[in-house]
Amino acid sequence: MDFSIKPIEAKTGLQGVKTGCIAVGVFEDKKLSAVAKALDGKGAITAALKSGDITGKAGSTLLLRGLDGVAAERVLLVGLGSEESVSDKNFQSAVQAVARVFSGLGANEGTIALPFEDVKNRDVSWAVRCAVLAIREANYRFDQTKSKKEPEKGGVKKISLLTSATAANAAKTAAAQAAAVANGVALTKDLGNLAPNICTPTYLAGVAKKLAKDYKFGVEVLDRKQIEALKMGSFLSVTKGSDEPPKFIVLKYNGGKPKDAPVVLVGKGITFDTGGISLKPGANMDEMKYDMCGAASVLGTFRTLGELGLKLNVVGVIPTCENMPSGRASKPGDIVTSMSGQTIEILNTDAEGRLILCDALTYVERFKPAVVVDIATLTGACVTALGHHNTGLFTRHDDAHDALASALLAAGKETGDTAWRMPIEDAYQEQLKSNFADMANIGGPPGGSITAACFLERYTKKYTWAHLDIAGTAWKSGAAKGATGRPVPLLTAFLMNRANGK
Structure with missing residues (x-):
């Protein structure tokens, strides 16, 4: 599992991120996060929320494919709970949900664009460590003592975490620490x-x-x-x-x-x-x-x-x-x-x-x-x-x-x-x-x-x-x-x- 930290490019924005899947947050009451809004040029994400296909409850997910104007092959909507503040519990539920979906995707690369810098009473380092550990946990398996090994899971093997440029250095340190803990x-x-x-x-x-x-x-x-x-x-x-x-x-x-x-x-x-x-x-x-x-x-x-x-x-x-x-x-x-x-x-x-x-x-x-x-x-x-x-x-x-x-x-x-x-x-x-x-x-x-x-x-x-x-x-x-x-x-x-x- 390979993790990298990438600041959001000012020129291309989120629409220009080329990846197998990009995970973005949505809130309850059918509200979009700032990142989700940036990918909603044609209104597909808003339509999914209005239809009730995803509630925005923490840990809920909905996978969308082929959004117009979006370079990513898939967009994963992830519930973050209340819009007022992203609690650490809700953020954990969200990254655990992303980890589960990513582990079964037919894509090699994925990007997580959740609000790493906006979790209540937590800093970006905590949020990045939380995400890395959740993904490693979802991908752990033990088959050392089986004569027939379980088939290798597909899923995302290279994951980019998007942060602001100012938070990138702290996020890189946190990702390396989390990998060591994992x-x-x-x-x-x-x-x-x-x-x-x-x-x-x-x-x-x-x-x-x-x-x-x-x-x-x-x-x-x-x-x-x-x-x-x-x-x-x-x-x-x-x-x-x-x-x-x-x-x-x-x-x-x-x-x-x-x-x-x-x-x-x-x-x-x-x-x-x-x-x-x-x-x-x-x-x-x-x-x-x-x-x-x-x-x-x-x-x-x-x-x-x-x-x-x-x-x-x-x-x-x-x-x-x-x-x-x-x-x-x-x-x-x-x-x-x-x-x-x-x-x-x-x-x-x-x-x-x-x-x-x-x-x-x-x-x-x-x-x-x-x-x-x-x-x-x-x-x-x-x-x-x-x-x-x-x-x-x-x-x-x-x-x-x-x-x-x-x-x-x-x-x-x-x-x-x-x-x-x-x-x-x-x-x-x-x-x-x-x-x-x-x-x-x-x-x-x-x-x-x-x-x-x-x-x-x-x-x-x-x-x-x-x-x-x-x-x-x-x-x-x-x-x-x-x-x-x-x-x-x-x-x-x-x-x-x-x-x-x-």
């Missing part, structure tokens, strides 16, 4: 969608090494003996039941000054989760291949980092293993010692994500991080609380942590990859009490996503930290089953804003 999202989706017998901890380590080679990252992959030497008893307790060897992956992106404290991203990498001895029900267990989407999002974000070249230091840490039942597997009632020295009573072996993350969160102390963000498909309770729209955001309540939460929430709103802040309070810590160890690994059904975050919080006292529970946002079930690539857009925007001093 590449990271695609990698995250691919890893999530791969079968668990393919996407093992060893496979993830191979992906990390390839990224390191392609983008000159630092990389280190620790094996079982090295993990044992670090005394990561909590992590090792999860991998005991599996024949697949665990891996502990560390990636380093050094775009900032050598002495700058890094941002650390920690991704949960359970490549398949049976629940262990606390076995999950069989129905939909296949979706537990997605339990490594936290790890996949870190790898996807690093791919984007490699393309963007941001001026900051970032470390990615991925503890990865399978959670399987066997005669060697951890049992409910077992007590293990974490790398921090704190002991844990395992009451449920299906609460394993926190057991691998807690050792990773202790390990990252050595980097003296500016901030740490862990990303994990951690709890079904978060899905119950927030559904599939918002990622759960958890962090302590003080000035430093409030600032981190605000930055992450703002990045989510900026990208549409939204999060919602949940509480962490001492009252919830009471639910993790154990008669036999320093803590239990579960706190019972009430507030399950919160007590899971409280468990992790006990291992983060030496730095500023936030936890993203992506259990409800990392993948979709049903007919649309597949990884979403979230929260790569959120994480990338967060890192870009930090690099820009925001």
Whole structure:
């Protein structure tokens, strides 16, 4: 997919744009945008609106062919909603509609002439990124494991976005940034969608090494003996039941000054989760291949980092293993010692994500991080609380942590990859009490996503930290089953804003 930014030519105007299809906006109440008016010399667009063939509702479309006086072969009318102001939601609906139509057109080239500079409370950069990501999303497919590949879609492969000459430079930068984010999202989706017998901890380590080679990252992959030497008893307790060897992956992106404290991203990498001895029900267990989407999002974000070249230091840490039942597997009632020295009573072996993350969160102390963000498909309770729209955001309540939460929430709103802040309070810590160890690994059904975050919080006292529970946002079930690539857009925007001093 090739994107370019083109200013509107003063001499030829929109009528002179030679393309397979040009997408222009129309409003509700049968009103034309300024761009649509410029193409309506013979009144065909006005006639289509008056006839009711398109309502102007956000995301509605109508394809017209062979308009007199228009060089474009086709004109795609796209609803923008109310004429008073183009809201960001309506603009998103419009570009998603364009993406769907363009993906099935018998034209190689297309042009989008929507109001990139007129979206309420957004700038041209946001609008361009929105369009590029929508088009890349519509064209994503996964058929790596099919013996017969799906036929190549036709559709538009070269897309021009029309802006004013004054906005062209900002738009070009935004398009390049969006393409980098889309590449990271695609990698995250691919890893999530791969079968668990393919996407093992060893496979993830191979992906990390390839990224390191392609983008000159630092990389280190620790094996079982090295993990044992670090005394990561909590992590090792999860991998005991599996024949697949665990891996502990560390990636380093050094775009900032050598002495700058890094941002650390920690991704949960359970490549398949049976629940262990606390076995999950069989129905939909296949979706537990997605339990490594936290790890996949870190790898996807690093791919984007490699393309963007941001001026900051970032470390990615991925503890990865399978959670399987066997005669060697951890049992409910077992007590293990974490790398921090704190002991844990395992009451449920299906609460394993926190057991691998807690050792990773202790390990990252050595980097003296500016901030740490862990990303994990951690709890079904978060899905119950927030559904599939918002990622759960958890962090302590003080000035430093409030600032981190605000930055992450703002990045989510900026990208549409939204999060919602949940509480962490001492009252919830009471639910993790154990008669036999320093803590239990579960706190019972009430507030399950919160007590899971409280468990992790006990291992983060030496730095500023936030936890993203992506259990409800990392993948979709049903007919649309597949990884979403979230929260790569959120994480990338967060890192870009930090690099820009925001």
